[in-house]
Amino acid sequence: MKNLSLVLLFVSASIWGQKKVDTEANKWVNNVYQSMSLDERIGQLFMVAAYSNLNEAHIQGLEKLVQEQHVGGLIFFQGGPQRQATMTNRLQSLARIPMLIGIDGEWGLSMRLDSTYRFPYNMTLGAVQNLDLIEQVGVSMAKQAKRLGMQFNFGPVVDININPKNPIIGVRSFGETREIVTERALAFMKGYQSQNVFATAKHFPGHGDTSTDSHYSLPVIDFSRDRLNRVELYPYKKLIEEGLSSVMVAHLSLPAIEPDKNIPTSLSYNVVTKLLREEMKFEGLIFTDALNMKAAANYLQPGEVDLAAFKAGNDLLLFSENVPNAVAKIKEAYANQDITEDRLAYSVKKILKYKYKTGLTSFTPVDKTNLVQDLNDSSYDDLNEKLYNEAITLLKNGHHILPIKNLEKESIAYLKLGDDSGSHFLEMLRKYTDVTEITIDDIEKAKDFSKVIIGYHKVDNPWRNHDFQALEIDAITKLAEQNKLILVSFAKAYALSGIYDFDNIDVVLQAYQNNDFAQNAVAQIIFGTLEAKGKLPVTINKEFKVNDGLKTKKLKRLGFSSLRNEGLDPLYFVxxxxxxxxxxxxxxxxxxxxxxxxxxxxxxxxxxxxxxxxxxxxxxxxxxxxxxxxxxxxxxxxxxxxxxxxxxxxLNSKMGDLIPEFKGTDKKNLSLLDVLTHQARLHPWIAFYKPTLDSVQKPSKEWYSYIYSADFPTQVSEHLFIKKNYNKEILKEIASSKLGAKKEYKYSDLGFIALKGVIEKSYKxxxxxxxxxxxxxxxxxxxxxxxxxxxxxxxxxxxxxxxxxxxxxxxxxxxxxxxxxxxxxxxxxxxxxxxxxxxxxxxxxxxxxxxxxxxxxxxxxxxxxxxxxxxxxxxxxxxxxxxxxxxxxxxxxxxxxxxxxxxxxxxxxxxxxxxxxxxxxxxxxxxxxxxxxxxxxxxxxxxxxxxxxxxxxxxxxxx
Known part of the structure; x- marks a missing residue:
């Protein structure tokens, strides 16, 4: 009972503490809201695009929006961290109410910013079975966002990429099943929000099963309501149950929910308010996708599209093409009571409450000291290493070739295909054994090798075409017919669909991306210092289907890892x-x-x-x-x-029994054990070369020749050869040397010199x-x-x-x-x-x-x-x-x-x-x-x- 009482007391205290926080938040929100003019309230609805790689005119334009339109937030795109921090500080200092700052950084800040860290694409994470690691990705991305003065990173993507020909989602998705996507999105969200940075699930209600890019036209998601509930909406429901902070609404045509096929989901009251807010009971922030995208912009003019989006139920309007015009339209609608005070207050107060939650009651400038170093901390490499080690997927392992075992029996060649570098992969392979590089022009040489490893290396860019060329497929086919072949694709998973016949390809490894982490992991799997653990997040063809992935056995060879991952502090290595x-x-x-x-x-x-x-x-x-x-x-x-x-x-053998030259000498009873432990009383060292020098201390012609011959066959150094069997003279000199008086430790080369002959005689x-x-x-x-x-x-x-x-x-x-x-x-x-x-x-x-x-x-x-x-x-x-x-x-x-x-x-x-x-x-x-x-x-x-x-x-x- 005592323990139960303590639990109840703790729960009660927690509830009271939360109520107190909520009360203080509501008080701040209400006070700020009451102090705002109508223009300031409407301005809070806009999150405008900011680029830290543009000119001063762009910044001045943003200053005008901050000061005159009172915009509530910035979404940063291209640029660099130092420049972005400078812009953030400059613009935030002008805002009476600090702005929410966000970025589309789905695989880290490097999606938008130079000099920043890059994590794997979501589809690579889709192959990772250890969800704790994905949660750590969320934690790491959130820390980076906070360090750069941001409260939002617009992720995770929860689109289920059922359509392999999807032109805009693809590797941005975790995979093709609702379970793969939901499990990883939840892990990412928990990691992100544990740092008091807000996760944003996108692109509602689901952009995965389409072959149209909403940046250019309106995709149609023509599925039944039952299908939407089972598939597209499933991850949102789960994330909302777990406390999702925000949702981004896509520009799609969704006839099952919005009868007018021309109205994008982002502008649909049926989708945003009735479905997301009321039916799915989502109480967090709702963002539009960028309103400059053609799927929305083609429907209505700038300003009108913003008004429609707000009336549909969105809280924040991203990337408005004309903020003053949009503000005027919303203000006009407010005056005409087409937008009520309650509707405006609902979104603005929600935005203010999120600002309170993240500490934006006042602005603290971004500290630019060591900013780039902090955003690229080596601990992120440690996490990336773990992720790729878990992601690499073994799809075929004919004859159980992997891991390669008997290195002394192998001759291995490596062929690079694709348009990107494979040099690090080759370097890694060579850390295990000799590997000969061949080219596509001389694959005839491959006949001389027991195994050929093909690395298909494509530029690590989600928008690039990763299809095999006909010449490359021909080379793979030819090598597969004549060699034991290991094919590794450092490209999108879908790239393998270009190969129609895998029958003769013995081993197929899917690495997803072409970078050092992936190349390290693959080399280690090939040679058995890592186990293959990944599972395919999408279906490639009839042979390789979603959730396929073979496991391999780990061998006791040297692998490769990072200092921190093996419990060593990198600072000491500096x-x-x-x-x-x-x-x-x-x-x-x-x-x-x-x-x-x-x-x-x-x-x-x-x-x-x-x-x-x-x-x-x-x-x-x-x-x-x-x-x-x-x-x-x-x-x-x-x-x-x-x-x-x-x-x-x-070990108790006597040296006289092992070495003929020691018989009959005082060395005959020395034990092998004493010799190996350096207590056999032998001299530390004898300058055997000195007696072979002449009077002017040069190699004597009696013992040396400057050219090879049958009498002088043993090479001492460049252009110097010693007389045949001189090693016997060395043994004789050891045998005649004087032993020390006392049996004690004294380091000596002599016993080891003598043991060479014992070993060679024994094994011939x-x-x-x-x-x-x-x-x-x-x-x-x-x-x-x-x-x-x-x-x-x-x-x-x-x-x-x-x-x-x-x-x-x-x-x-x-x-x-x-x-x-x-x-x-x-x-x-x-x-x-x-x-x-x-x-x-x-x-x-x-x-x-x-x-x-x-x-x-x-x-x-x-x-x-x-x-x-x-x-x-x-x-x-x-x-x-x-x-x-x-x-x-x-x-x-x-x-x-x-x-x-x-x-x-x-x-x-x-x-x-x-x-x-x-x-x-x-x-x-x-x-x-x-x-x-x-x-x-x-x-x-x-x-x-x-x-x-x-x-x-x-x-x-x-x-």
Whole structure:
């Protein structure tokens, strides 16, 4: 009973509070109304067109309407936000009673204004099944409207687009069924009105099932009353029940309601008053559609059409062609008692009450500070990303081609059709695997590929023709006959109706619009990092019908998302940019690549600086860096893990049993575990190259040749080859080196150098081929590998040093590490090259504990064993192969802010790769800080990598 009493008390208080608000509103409205002249009252009925891209004469004309005709509102059209804010402030300052400001911004302010944000078209939202996201669109649009000093955005469109040939509605509609339209319009309305900005349902009573544009002539909606109730009027009824603020009445001929077929609905008392206001009990504001549209303007002259619209029952008259004439006509009708005082007061007081509700009792100027930035806040990108991720619709998936799984078995081509760019789509596809671009002129080349992806890219404009050309349909037909074909339409859904035969097209994806968000989402669906979730909002043909939409399975590959959507604060990444740019400015390194991934999604990928300090080539995301010691965890360690699982190796194995050169030496009893955890008492490093130099410290002719031959087959650098089997000399030198006196942690390359031979002997193949076959090709890490010049041009690879002590050349595309170079560029401790994204893929594989895509590379238990800090109790922070966060009170490789389960490695050339299972976070930093010489490690001394990592952790938002 106590709880019930509290509820009743709360309800009672709420009702009392609402009554108090209503009482205060009515008091203000009545006081203002009584203070107004007749001209001022009539002026309130007009919302006139304003353009912020026109000249001073236009503004002065509006000033005259505000001062002399006392207009009640402005509807803005083309222009820009700063100019509109300036105009709003200027005109509002002249109005005795502040004006209502509105805009037709159905997919955001960008429908009308430059430099503003664009949300998806309604038909794209019609494919989205998560209605909460659509409500967020309403919230976002309302916030933007308020920021620009507006109280209305004339939406949502609730026209049900049953007619595919509708020339004016089309993608402005949510879809072709009343349920699709109503559900989304309700969500939009709730979001909008939650911000105290008014939603306007349009175009009453329904403009969807017509092939005529009311801008030019009067469309006829010749349906029975029963049909109107079931279809066109259905969404209005539902929205009115939920508190819809306003309705815009279209210019249509509706014989079932208005017997005179020549009278537009906007001028029909039967439609506006009897149907909308009385029968449907709508008490909100009623707007006409623009009165300059020919469907209305052709019926009556300016002024007369305004009078007719008001007499029909409309409250606000949009886009009057002649306000003074219209005011005079209404004033004359009032004098003749053709319009009563009660009728005038009804609309004017309603308008005033809406002004009170939105705070327009007095005018506060629009703040122009950071206006454009606020209207384009990055949070809107986060929402758009979610919307397109949900909207993309899979209509056909023959042979379950999607998602593409076995990347190592695929050869993929991409063909762009249409009149707009597909470059971002191709870039996204290439983030997953190698993709070759072909053109419509050389589709014969497609025979060489296992799959062809066609992107049909049309300019993202709702009024443009999106039909396929005959040449394009021929190309699709030909490719479908010879290839596994994936067709993606980045165009209106109806565009696919131009293709008559889908039998041989294996996969059909509908993306609705051509922009980066849609292209990102499609690429991720193709490769399985997003599930296909969208449903078709309209019928395309007999094969693809409304509500069709297949689902796909998500694979454990790296996807792509935004910082905020994965719980990271973007403001911290502004600071990260500053650190990276400062490092380049101070010449700690010429170039940097940075990737951050969270929850299995890349959220930040950026390149900084240039290949060299000459600043001739800017670093691109696809450029390759020498990874240096990251090789230990990206090549040797995973191969050792595989050997353990294949029962070819055990962690307690003795090095003397694995390496013939170690037998009979003090290295014979060293355990593999101690070697991998760097406590085997091995020297940190040996300058193996020095004994191979002559008396003037140049490569000795005994060991080197400047041309390839059978005796000198191993390439060290450009124009330098070392004697056959010199790697055995390196092993002998390791074997004869002196062990440290105490078993303790001391980082060493030597054990990893020696393990290369163990791996190659076990699998009877070279290490570079083994890691490529077993890991890199399968995960689509096409840039990651040894010997990059076999696949990439040197211009894509950052140089690491101008060597004046050994190779006497610029080291570019050849491994920087001298010992790895002497092993032909393939070593267990160094030699890998990559871009940051492909390193991130391997780190994500580890974070997934051996799983990537659908492949299980090793078991979870194996990874946990190798990631264990086995000897932490003895003061050794190392995992097995992996580096770990420094122990308390000690220096180390990371920021010290990662979890104890985190792991990674750093490299001599200024590289770092780190993953944290607890935060599901991967951080990869690549640089060529060793260029032009490696003498002083300024990057390390300034803690650049660690400081960036710390900011990443600080950016994590509270859950």
């Amino acid at each position: 600071k990260i940019d500053s650190i990276a740019n400062d490092a380049i400015q101070r010449q700690y390194t010429p170039g940097i690549q940075l990737v951050v991934a969270r929850h299995g999604n890349v959220v930040y990928q950026k390149s900084y600086g240039f290949h060299t300090y000459e600043k001739d080539i800017a670093v691109k995301d696809t450029d390759l860096f020498d990874l240096a010691s990251l090789t230990k965890i990206l090549a040797t360690t995973p191969m050792v893990m595989k050997m353990v699982e294949d029962d070819k190796l055990r 193949s070279s290490l570079d081929q083994l890691v490529s076959k077993n890991f890199y090709k399968k995960i689509g890490a096409s840039s990651l590998g040894y010997l990059p010049l076999q696949k990439f041009d040197s211009s894509q690879i950052l140089p690491t040093e101008d060597d004046n002590y050994f190779r006497y050349t610029r080291v570019q595309g050849y491994v920087h590490d001298m010992t790895a170079a002497m092993e032909g560029g393939v070593a267990g401790h160094a030699g890998l090259f990559s871009n940051a994204l492909d390193v991130t893929k391997m780190m994500q594989l580890f974070l997934n504990k051996g799983v990537y895509g659908e492949d299980q590379f090793f078991n979870e238990e194996t990874f946990d064993t190798f990631n264990d800090c086995v000897f932490c109790k003895d003061g050794n922070r190392r995992g097995i192969g992996f580096d770990k966060q420094q122990l308390k009170g000690n220096a180390g490789p990371s920021c010290g802010c990662a979890s104890s389960s985190s792991f990674g490695h750093t490299g001599f050339t200024g590289t770092m790769a780190w993953a944290d299972p607890e935060e599901e976070l991967v951080y990869v930093f690549l640089s060529n800080r060793s260029f032009p010489n490696s003498n002083e490690n300024k990057l390390s001394k300034a803690n650049v990598r660690e400081n960036i990592q710390r900011l990443i952790y600080e950016s994590i938002l509270e859950k």
